[in-house]
Amino acid sequence: xxxxxxxxxxxxxxxxxxxxxxxxxxxxxxxxxxxxxxxxxxxxxxxxxxxxxxxxxxxxxxxxxxxxxxxxxxxxxxxxxxxxxxxxxxxxxxxxxxxxxxxxxxxxxxxxxxxxxxxxxxxxxxxxxxxxxxxxxxxxxxxxxxxxxxxxxxxxxxxxxxxxxxxxxxxxxxxxxxxxxxxxxxxxxxxxxxxxxxxxxxxxxxxxxxxxxxxxxxxxxxxxxxxxxxxxxxxxxxxxxxxxxxxxxxxxxxxxxxxxxxxxxxxxxxxxxxxxxxxxxxxxxxxxxxxxxxxxxxxxxxxxxxxxxxxxxxxxxxxxxxxxxxxxxxxxxxxxxxxxxxxxxxxxxxxxxxxxxxxxxxxxxxxxxxxxxxxxxxxxxxxxxxxxxxxxxxxxxxxxxxxxxxxxxxxxxxxxxxxxxxxxxxxxxxxxxxxxxxxxxxxxxxxxxxxxxxxxxxxxxxxxxxxxxxxxxxxxxxxxxxxxxxxxxxxxxxxxxxxxxxxxxxxxxxxxxxxxxxxxxxxxxxxxxxxxxxxxxxxxxxxxxxxxxxxxxxxxxxxxxxxxxxxxxxxxxxxxxxxxxxxxxxxxxxxxxxxxxxxxxxxxxxxxxxxxxxxxxxxxxxxx
Amino acid sequence: xxxxxxxxxxxxxxxxxxxxxxxxxxxxxxxxxxxxxxxxxxxxxxxxxxxxxxxxxxxxxxxxxxxxxxxxxxxxxxxxxxxxxxxxxxxxxxxxxxxxxxxxxxxxxxxxxxxxxxxxxxxxxxxxxxxxxxxxxxxxxxxxxxxxxxxxxxxxxxxxxxxxxxxxxxxxxxxxxxxxxxxxxxxxxxxxxxxxxxxxxxxxxxxxxxxxxxxxxxxxxxxxxxxxxxxxxxxxxxxxxxxxxx
Ligand SMILES: Cc1cc2nc3c(=O)[nH]c(=O)nc-3n(C[C@H](O)[C@H](O)[C@H](O)COP(=O)(O)OP(=O)(O)OC[C@H]3O[C@@H](n4cnc5c(N)ncnc54)[C@H](O)[C@@H]3O)c2cc1C
Ligand code: SF4
Ligand code: SF4
Ligand code: FES
Numbered sequence: 048x049x050x051x052x053x054x055x056x057x058x059x060x061x062x063x064x065x066x067x068x069x070x071x072x073x074x075x076x077x078x079x080x081x082x083x084x085x086x087x088x089x090x091x092x093x094x095x096x097x098x099x100x101x102x103x104x105x106x107x108x109x110x111x112x113x114x115x116x117x118x119x120x121x122x123x124x125x126x127x128x129x130x131x132x133x134x135x136x137x138x139x140x141x142x143x144x145x146x147x148x149x150x151x152x153x154x155x156x157x158x159x160x161x162x163x164x165x166x167x168x169x170x171x172x173x174x175x176x177x178x179x180x181x182x183x184x185x186x187x188x189x190x191x192x193x194x195x196x197x198x199x200x201x202x203x204x205x206x207x208x209x210x211x212x213x214x215x216x217x218x219x220x221x222x223x224x225x226x227x228x229x230x231x232x233x234x235x236x237x238x239x240x241x242x243x244x245x246x247x248x249x250x251x252x253x254x255x256x257x258x259x260x261x262x263x264x265x266x267x268x269x270x271x272x273x274x275x276x277x278x279x280x281x282x283x284x285x286x287x288x289x290x291x292x293x294x295x296x297x298x299x300x301x302x303x304x305x306x307x308x309x310x311x312x313x314x315x316x317x318x319x320x321x322x323x324x325x326x327x328x329x330x331x332x333x334x335x336x337x338x339x340x341x342x343x344x345x346x347x348x349x350x351x352x353x354x355x356x357x358x359x360x361x362x363x364x365x366x367x368x369x370x371x372x373x374x375x376x377x378x379x380x381x382x383x384x385x386x387x388x389x390x391x392x393x394x395x396x397x398x399x400x401x402x403x404x405x406x407x408x409x410x411x412x413x414x415x416x417x418x419x420x421x422x423x424x425x426x427x428x429x430x431x432x433x434x435x436x437x438x439x440x441x442x443x444x445x446x447x448x449x450x451x452x453x454x455x456x457x458x459x460x461x462x463x464x465x466x467x468x469x470x471x472x473x474x475x476x477x478x479x480x481x482x483x484x485x486x487x488x489x490x491x492x493x494x495x496x497x498x499x500x501x502x503x504x505x506x507x508x509x510x511x512x513x514x515x516x517x518x519x520x521x522x523x524x525x526x527x528x529x530x531x532x533x534x535x536x537x538x539x540x541x542x543x544x545x546x547x548x549x550x551x552x553x554x555x556x557x558x559x560x561x562x563x564x565x566x567x568x569x570x571x572x573x574x575x576x577x578x579x580x581x582x583x584x585x586x587x588x589x590x591x592x593x594x595x596x597x598x599x600x601x602x603x604x605x606x607x608x609x610x611x612x613x614x615x616x617x618x619x620x621x622x623x624x625x626x627x628x629x630x631x632x633x634x635x636x637x638x639x640x641x642x643x644x645x646x647x648x649x650x651x652x653x654x655x656x657x658x659x660x661x662x663x664x665x666x667x668x669x670x671x
Numbered sequence: 672x673x674x675x676x677x678x679x680x681x682x683x684x685x686x687x688x689x690x691x692x693x694x695x696x697x698x699x700x701x702x703x704x705x706x707x708x709x710x711x712x713x714x715x716x717x718x719x720x721x722x723x724x725x726x727x728x729x730x731x732x733x734x735x736x737x738x739x740x741x742x743x744x745x746x747x748x749x750x751x752x753x754x755x756x757x758x759x760x761x762x763x764x765x766x767x768x769x770x771x772x773x774x775x776x777x778x779x780x781x782x783x784x785x786x787x788x789x790x791x792x793x794x795x796x797x798x799x800x801x802x803x804x805x806x807x808x809x810x811x812x813x814x815x816x817x818x819x820x821x822x823x824x825x826x827x828x829x830x831x832x833x834x835x836x837x838x839x840x841x842x843x844x845x846x847x848x849x850x851x852x853x854x855x856x857x858x859x860x861x862x863x864x865x866x867x868x869x870x871x872x873x874x875x876x877x878x879x880x881x882x883x884x885x886x887x888x889x890x891x892x893x894x895x896x897x898x899x900x901x902x903x904x905x906x907x908x909x910x911x912x913x914x915x916x917x
Contacts (some may be wrong), residue, residue, distance in 0.1 A: 084725070085778035087823055088733040102804075145804045151792040151857060153815035156807050181806030199816050205732070206819055213791040216782065224778035225770070247770050248686045276727045310704060313730040368703065387813075391732065398731055398749040399706070513716040557721040561686040562771050565720035 048492060049252040051223075053079040054476055056240055056256035058228045058283060061089035062204075062458065063440025064262030065211045065220070066465020067472060071258075072218040074473045080222040081243060081254070083278050086212050090264050090276040091461065094204025095316035095391050097186055097196030098458035100140035104182040105157050106173045107164075111193035113137040118637060120456060123190045123347050124449025125594035125604065126639040127300070127612075130632040132426050132447050136456075136463050143462040144183060144197050151210045153199050154183040165323025165380055167336070167343055187321040188454035190347035190644070196455045201316055201391045204458060211462075226252070229570060231259070231286050231436070232491040238436035239483055241286070242495045244570070249561040251499075253492060257481050258435050258472050260428075261287060262461075265418035265441040269579050271517075271524040273415035274307050274314035283442040285574030287422045288581070292432040294614035294627075296423035296444030298578070299585035302452055302595050303529050305351040307414025310369040311399050314416065315392045315409060317454040320344045322388055324377040326355065327408065328363040331374075342644040349451040349595040350645035352413035356529050359412070367410065374408035381405070413529060417441070417457065419448045419595070420582070423614060428468030431614075435481065437472060439464040446612065449631065450594025502569045508554020512569045515553065519546055519579055527583045532599045536587035543583055544622055547576045581615040581624045588626055589613065592647060606639045606652040674701040676752060678710065679760040680722070684771045694760070695719075707740065707747035707761070711773075723772035731889065734824035737764055738773050744826035746889050747773075764829040766838075781823045788845050788868055792852070793860045811856065818851035818897070820890050827884035827894060839873045843884040843894040846875060850897040862904065870905045878902075 055071040057064040060082035068078035082089060103111035116137040121130060148154055159177035163170050175184075185194040199206040215222065225246040232239045232253070240255040263283025267275025287293040305326070306315050320326075325333050326344055335343045338354045346354075355373055358364065364371030377385060377392070382405040385393050389404075396404045422438040423431045424445055430436040439445070440461045447460050526539035550573045557565050591605035592598050612631050615624040639652065676699050683692040697714050708729045715722045724747070727735040731749040738747050739762040741755065752759070767775035784790075821844055828834045828842040849865055852858045869875050878898055885894040 082778075084727050084733075084735060085781060085823070087781070088727045088735045090728065090733075092822070093728045093730060093732045142800045145802075146798050146800070148804045149792075149798045149857075151855065153807075153812040153819065153855075154804075156809040156812050158809045181808060183804055184809075200813070202816065202820060205822070206816065209819060213785070216785045217789075217791040222778070222782070225776070247776065276733070277729055278727055311706075311729070395730060401751075513720065555720075557719070559684065559687060559721045561684055562723055562774075563721050564715060564723060 049250065051079065051252065051254045053077045053254070053256050055079070055258045055260065055472055056254050057081070057260045057262055058241060059089070059262035059264065059440070059442065060086035060222045060224070061091040061262060061264055061440060062208055062211055062461035063442070063465050064260065065215050066462050067260050067262065067437070067439055067469040068220045069211070069214050069218055070466060070469020071472055071476065072220050076473065076476050078220045079254070080215070080220060081226045081228055082222055082224045083227050083246065085224045086215070086222045087208060089208060090279060091208045091458070092205045093276065094458050095201040096188065096318040096321070097198030097203045097455045098144065098207070098462070099188070099191065099195050099453070099455035100144040100197055100459060101137065101193070101195050102141050102144065102183055102185065102197065103193070104179045105184040105194055106175045107187065107194035108185050111195055113141070115193060116140065116195065119191045120447065120453060121637045122642045123451055123453035123456070125451055125642060126606070126610070127297070127449025127593055127631055129426065129446040130636050131634045132445055134636065135426060135467065136447050136460065139463045139466065140459050143459065143466060147207060147210055147462065148183065150214050152206050154197055155199060157182050157184045168323070168325045168333070168379055186318060187345065188317055189320065189342070189345045189351065190453045196318070196321065198318070200387065201318055201389055207458060207462070227282065227567070228286060230491055230495050231290055232488055233290055233433055234484060234487045235292055236434060237481065238433045239481060239487065242491050246562055246567065249563065249566070251492065251496060253488060255483050255488070257479055258437065258475055260468065260472065261422055261430070261436070261438040261442050262440045263442045266578055267415050267418060269520065269523050269575060269582065270415035271520040272307065272312045274304055274312055275415070280571060280575055281578045282571060283438070284422055284578055285571060287430065287438070288577055288617045289574060290433065291616065291618050293436070294423045294431050294616050295581055296420055296446060297450070297585070297613050298420035298581040298615055299589055299596055299613060300419035300450045300594065301415060301582060302348060302417035302419060303352040303413040304348055304416035305355055305413050306375050306411040308395065308400060309367060309372040309410040309412055312414040313395055313399055314414070315375065315395060315411070316389070317348070319375060319377050319389060319392060322377070322384070323380055324375055327374040327376050328358060329365045330363070334358050334363070339644055346644040347451055347453060348416070349597070352529055353597060353645070355413055365410065372410045372412040375411045376408045377404055378406065378408070417452050419450065419452055420444055427471040428464055429471065435475070437468050439468045446631070450596055499566070499570060502553065502566065503555060503560060505552070505554045507556065508552050510549050510552045510554065511556060512553045512565060512572050515546060515549060515572065516568065516575070519543070519576060523579055523582065527586055530597050530599050531586055533587065536583055539583045540580065540587055540623070543576060543580050547573070547580065547622055550576055577617055577624070584624055585613045585615060585626060603648040603650045605650040607650050610639065610652060674757055676701050677758045678714070679758070680773065681762045682772055683769065684723070685769055686771070701752055705752040707750045707752070708736070710752065711747065723770065723774040725774050732822065734822035737824040737826050737829070738762065739764060739829070744829040744887050746824060749889070764825050766828050766834050767825060777823065777825050780825070784841065784845050787841065788848050790848050790852070792855065792858050794857060795859065805857070807856065811854070815851060815855050818847060818854065818892070821847055821892055822890060824889060826887045826889060830887040831884055833877050833879055837873070837877065840877050841869065841874050843878070843898060845869070846901050847892055847894055847897050850901060866905055869901065875901050875905050
């Protein structure tokens, strides 16, 4: 058995995983990251828009502070988030941004004096304060009240991840890339590491660690139309769910982004609207001002996506061989501005659509984008159910985002949780000794080996795994999507359960036992169906509309009955996840109320839970 | 009429003793907006599930998918079949170790490169969470980003005559990386320090200045400019060094 030992094992080498690894390394512990792809190709590199932090440096951010950031985040979440977490996050985001500057991110800076900007297609003037020249600047995003999207042109994720990985190189943190964790090693109480599969030669390995962090990103690829990378199939959540003791939180909370380009579903950044781009219909008319007079194109993502879908349903979409779409218009921003601030967008349009966004409008429609749900952790990133196991980033449900994530709050989350979880891991490692139970390790290894053998032996079994994956993606896309309703969700659950059955009859149609991509997918497929069932079943049970979860048959946000988070468990032998619920938040700094956009009826809580912290309890326990 | 496209794809699984390097032919009918991402995915899902290739973002942003397309290194995900003839040959990038078929091990290569050029900010002191960020001129920030847009796709390395001949050659990508740190005021390294890394035949003096690493770069990075600039700077630095020693 090829075995590696380390103090901290990070499954995932995106922003979240690497940030945790660096924290432990800074404190003298041995960290090691696993990744399916080379670290710099992780999906974090594709984020364009920016990360939110209340620095308050630029003119349009005057007076910004963590309090306002906190309020925006809680409203954005439609009161579905953990307010203690949102508070911690808002307080720490500025520190995290500055730390990344220290490590080399070339954030765009304030340029003093007059300049112009666009909003809703019109030009306005602003004057940047001379005294703030050279400090980190911000841009506007949907659902925020101050310009606090820190960015490097539109390559924010790229520069963040490169800086982070540079620190990993500097700190000698090894990244074993092309290695996929396929099971956690645990005894029901303590996590000891993982069984992993080398994607260079197909062989199994064991990684043993005192602390393990799952930072594997989202599960967007459960959907047919998604902006996510092809590797985002929910791996990390799968191996956590498979333990039977770890719950996933709010899996039904799946975000759609308004501007995926048609047909390839590649994202053009929210920065387009932030910089003043507008949405138009088949007649060339703007429609967002009609539905959302105040926030217009800059309402939060769930709201804009719904209105777009609604508008298309009214017959005002643009017909195309790939279905109806709408237009995103950034022509008025001018070539010079597009060339500098939205260059990736320009490149995407030219390369993938063969159009020049300075001359033509961009065909867009909402596409799956972000997984608010994930492995349930407490505010320190500790996973429920297993000791020594942590989770961070998009893979986790730290629950900063509740039922809708605001733009720029995910890059922020990866680095802020990275720091917080990293500090907790360090505390945990200090003085901690684990007994690696050889029997448990051998059993875990044998189980995975056996599972793979079974799949290989079912040579030419009746079901083809690529075809089954297609069915799964269609099912979620068509019935567990932007608008949801009971009958469709019920159908989806039935269909997925059928698929779950069929996944036992997958046969390989290839002999190759090495890296074979068919085998690689077959190994994780059953887990993908489990995740999909958590999404669909959770959505069926949640009989209200909150944030991205819009039930046509239950249009009200129901604070009376649903101010709570779904937890989904999977016990061996079950064909449906077991659901239970916990309160969204222990602390209610901001009582549930109207968001100010996306008008919806609210069924109020009879006993509005408004409470603060216990006297003497620190708000942000981790503030330096 | 939709074209019938013919793909000659390199096949070899080094881990499998039965496997040997050869080209295998596949056919697909062209569809509107077809890219090589669509092509390869469809071939794998419909014709041969063992076909190995890499994609991640499939949006031209992560650098995973670079291969040789009719002899030219480029990103497969942003290459449209429309811009290619009916016969298309796909090979893995040279220089890097082969994982299988079109897939090569770039992770190890780039990690080593980053270690060799010490691709991080060299500075004293540690981060002070209570302090305001250091100021920087926005023009400098933009200039750094211009050089940092490299996505480590490996195209320039694959296209480079020197890199193909000597495995220790750093390649244009590494010299561009050095340039990125040279313009960054936060990096306290001196010219001499950079010189020690790249002022050798494995670095700047191994470059023959002939081939088009710059023409090939899918991110249009100004690689030749950086090479020229570096060569001049390093040349001066070397001469200054000689005089200083006398
Ligand atoms: C197109 C796009 C644009 C975005 N733009 C923005 C933006 O402007 N602002 C913002 O705040 N957010 C944005 N987001 C969201 C944000 O980028 C992501 O949520 C965030 O980067 C996730 O980081 P992560 O570290 O959690 O995961 P990732 O960066 O996805 O990294 C996951 C890591 O886990 C590894 N991995 C996965 N499974 C396994 C396994 N089984 N074994 C071993 N390793 C594994 C992968 O190889 C990878 O290294 C965007 C997202 C998309 C899709
Ligand atoms: S110019 Fe230099 S680095 Fe670029 S391809 Fe030629 S030899 Fe290689
Ligand atoms: S410099 Fe250009 S070609 Fe070379 S690795 Fe970077 S992006 Fe690719
Ligand atoms: S898949 Fe990311 S660049 Fe092609």
